[in-house]
Structure formats: structure tokens, C-alpha cells
Amino acid sequence: MYAVVIGGGKVGLNLTRELLAKGTEVTLIESRRDRYLRMDAELGFVVQYGDGTELWVLERAGIQRADLVVAVTGDDEDNILICQIARDKYQVERFISRVNNPRNRQYFELLDIRPAFSATDLILRLIEHEVPDYGLVHLLDLPDEQLEVIEIVVCEGCRAAGLEVQQLELPEGSIVISVLRDEGGFVPKADTVINAGDEVLVCLDPGLEPQVTALFEAAK
Amino acid sequence: MSFVLIVGSGRVGSTVARNLLAAGHEVSVLDGDPISHERLDAGQDSTWEGAGGRFTIGQAIERDALVEAGIERADVFIASTNGDNTNLTIAQIAQKMFNVPRVMVRVMDPARAEWYSAQGLETICPTSYAVEMFERALEMPEAGA
Numbered sequence: 001m002y003a004v005v006i007g008g009g010k011v012g013l014n015l016t017r018e019l020l021a022k023g024t025e026v027t028l029i030e031s032r033r034d035r036y037l038r039m040d041a042e043l044g045f046v047v048q049y050g051d052g053t054e055l056w057v058l059e060r061a062g063i064q065r066a067d068l069v070v071a072v073t074g075d076d077e078d079n080i081l082i083c084q085i086a087r088d089k090y091q092v093e094r095f096i097s098r099v100n101n102p103r104n105r106q107y108f109e110l111l112d113i114r115p116a117f118s119a120t121d122l123i124l125r126l127i128e129h130e131v132p133d134y135g136l137v138h139l140l141d142l143p144d145e146q147l148e149v150i151e152i153v154v155c156e157g158c159r160a161a162g163l164e165v166q167q168l169e170l171p172e173g174s175i176v177i178s179v180l181r182d183e184g185g186f187v188p189k190a191d192t193v194i195n196a197g198d199e200v201l202v203c204l205d206p207g208l209e210p211q212v213t214a215l216f217e218a219a220k
Numbered sequence: 221m222s223f224v225l226i227v228g229s230g231r232v233g234s235t236v237a238r239n240l241l242a243a244g245h246e247v248s249v250l251d252g253d254p255i256s257h258e259r260l261d262a263g264q265d266s267t268w269e270g271a272g273g274r275f276t277i278g279q280a281i282e283r284d285a286l287v288e289a290g291i292e293r294a295d296v297f298i299a300s301t302n303g304d305n306t307n308l309t310i311a312q313i314a315q316k317m318f319n320v321p322r323v324m325v326r327v328m329d330p331a332r333a334e335w336y337s338a339q340g341l342e343t344i345c346p347t348s349y350a351v352e353m354f355e356r357a358l359e360m361p362e363a364g365a
């Protein structure tokens with residue numbers, strides 16, 4: 001896989017290091033000379049100097065053969081343009097963009113730049129994942145499709161523990177799509193028994209969350 | 221008479237704004253820097269507002285600022301800030317979010333100007349004009365010979 005990362009701030013630099021560690025071929029484009037020189041000392045030819053919104057700079061980095069473009073500059077307009085150009089001019093199939101100001105998210109959506117992530121959202125997700133009491137993690141939101149996927153821990157003594165999937169009183173519009181147990185995951189059958197300590201992935205219509213989570217929370 | 225919204229009141233934007241106002245159009249200017257308002261007033265007999273112009277201080281990308289400056293009823297939208305990417309983004313916002321009938325955008329980089337023009341934006345590239353002028357000026361003695 002070949003990835004082109006635009007913007008060598010904290011996000012871009014650390015992402016590049018991670019991708020390199022995983023054996024991915026990466027080029028990082030940085031427009032500030034001082035930052036470029038500092039990163040060049042560490043990463044060498046991986047880093048290229050230039051304005052990553054200029055076509056020739058992107059082409060020099062080999063965007064034509066990129067499998068993934070990551071736009072993580074500190075400027076939302078730059079990120080929008082980069083993704084738009086990558087997608088529409090260079091037919092890059094996968095791209096991901098950073099939203100610096102959450103108020104600009106509407107413009108990413110307007111121009112169909114997806115996925116776009118903001119640090120605010122990510123920190124919220126981390127909190128959900130790290131705080132055990134929270135028991136519920138939003139894995140996926142598909143607002144256009146009116147679907148969400150959530151991960152729920154099956155608590156000791158909850159209504160669902162010990163029941164077969166078909167016996168669960170799940171509201172209309174929700175379904176258990178996966179059970180995570182003993183480091184593995186599987187798609188449950190109707191007669192699969194849900195145990196305390198399992199984690200379940202539930203696909204549901206937005207708004208059903210309270211009804212669904214009530215089944216898996218410990219009785220109060 | 222058209223209602224023209226100009227975002228970015230530098231040398232180009234402010235001059236276009238004054239000329240359009242003098243030609244009888246309704247003109248609203250949006251810029252984040254109050255100095256650009258002075259640019260509209262400088263050397264004029266009356267103030268910008270006195271002459272009938274509108275001025276809003278605000279960031280080009282802020283929806284509220286665009287609405288306050290009157291984007292919802294603009295016939296013409298001119299993006300002339302000093303940033304190509306800001307111009308290209310707000311031009312698309314004007315086109316796709318507010319359905320402004322005519323959207324014009326200043327792009328200094330000829331390559332991006334050409335590509336976005338092919339995507340349906342009315343781009344104006346001062347760099348290309350400057351190059352053309354220089355080339356024409358340099359060729360003039362030969363042409364006249």
C-alpha cells in the first residue's frame with residue numbers, strides 16, 4: 001500500500017511513523033521549511049517539501065499511484081481541496097481528512113469529503129472506550145443510511161445474560177450482528193447464548209440506543 | 221442592477237467593489253480585516269457606506285458571516301481573498317449551499333485555476349494574465365519590426 005500524508009504537524013508526523021512501522025510505503029508533504037528540515041533529519045526521503053495543495057507537488061509525491069491520501073494540515077480549506085483533487089483529479093479511492101474546526105464539518109459534508117474526523121470526536125470516542133463505566137462504544141455512525149453500530153459489554157446480572165439471541169427483547173430496528181468472546185468474534189445464530197462478559201455489536205436505527213443498552217446493563 | 225457579494229477586499233476586491241457600486245450595482249463586501257474598509261474609503265469623496273456600499277467584518281468561511289453579508293440573496297459572488305484554497309472552498313459553498321447564480325473565483329495558481337474551471341467554476345487567474353502581459357510586451361519590438 002502507498003499512502004501520501006499532507007501536513008507534518010503532530011498528527012501527520014506520528015501517523016507517518018506508525019504507517020512506516022507497519023511496513024506501509026509513505027510520503028509526507030510539509031510546506032513549512034523549518035518543520036521539513038527537522039523531519040528530514042529523522043525520516044529522510046519519506047518527507048518532501050512543498051505546498052501539498054499544488055498539483056505538481058502532489059504529482060511529485062506520486063499521488064497518481066496512491067492507495068490512500070491523508071489530509072491533516074491545520075487548515076480546513078486546504079484539507080478539503082486536497083481530498084477533492086485526490087478523488088476527482090487523480091482517482092484516489094481512499095482518502096481521509098482532518099476537520100480542525102468542528103463548525104466546518106458541514107462543508108466537508110457539502111462537498112462529500114468523507115470520512116472526515118476531528119480531534120474533538122476522537123477524544124470523545126477515546127473517553128467512551130477508556131472509561132469502563134461507560135460500557136458503550138459508538139463504532140460507526142452512518143447518518144445517511146440511518147444506521148449505527150455500537151459495542152456493548154454484557155454485564156453480570158443483566159436481562160440479556162444467559163438468554164439466546166432470539167429471546168432478547170430487542171426493539172424493532174435493531175439486531176445483534178456479532179459477539180466478541182475470548183479474544184474472538186463470531187456472528188451469532190438465533191440460539192446462541194449470550195453470556196455475561198461478552199461484548200456484542202448491535203446494529204440499530206438511531207434513537208433506539210437507550211432501549212437496547214437497557215438489556216445489557218446490570219439490573220439496578 | 222445586481223446584488224454582488226465580494227469576499228476579500230484587497231487591492232483587487234476593493235477596486236472591483238468600488239467600480240461595481242459606481243456602476244449602480246448593490247455591493248456588499250466581507251473581509252476579516254477592518255483595514256480593508258479603509259481601503260474602500262481611501263481617496264473617495266464619501267465613505268463606502270455613504271456611497272451606498274455594505275461592509276461586514278467576518279471570516280470568509282463562517283456561515284454566519286456569509287449570511288450576514290447577504291449571500292442568500294446575492295446574484296453574483298466574487299471570491300477574492302488572498303488564499304486560493306479559501307477562495308475555491310467558499311466559491312463552492314456559494315454555489316452548492318446557497319445556490320448563488322453566478323460565482324467567480326480568483327485563483328493565483330494557474331494549474332488549480334485550470335482544473336477547477338474544468339469542474340465548472342468560473343476562475344480568474346491573475347498569474348496567467350501577468351505572464352501573458354509580459355510575453356506580449358517582450359514580443360512587441362519583434363512584432364513591430
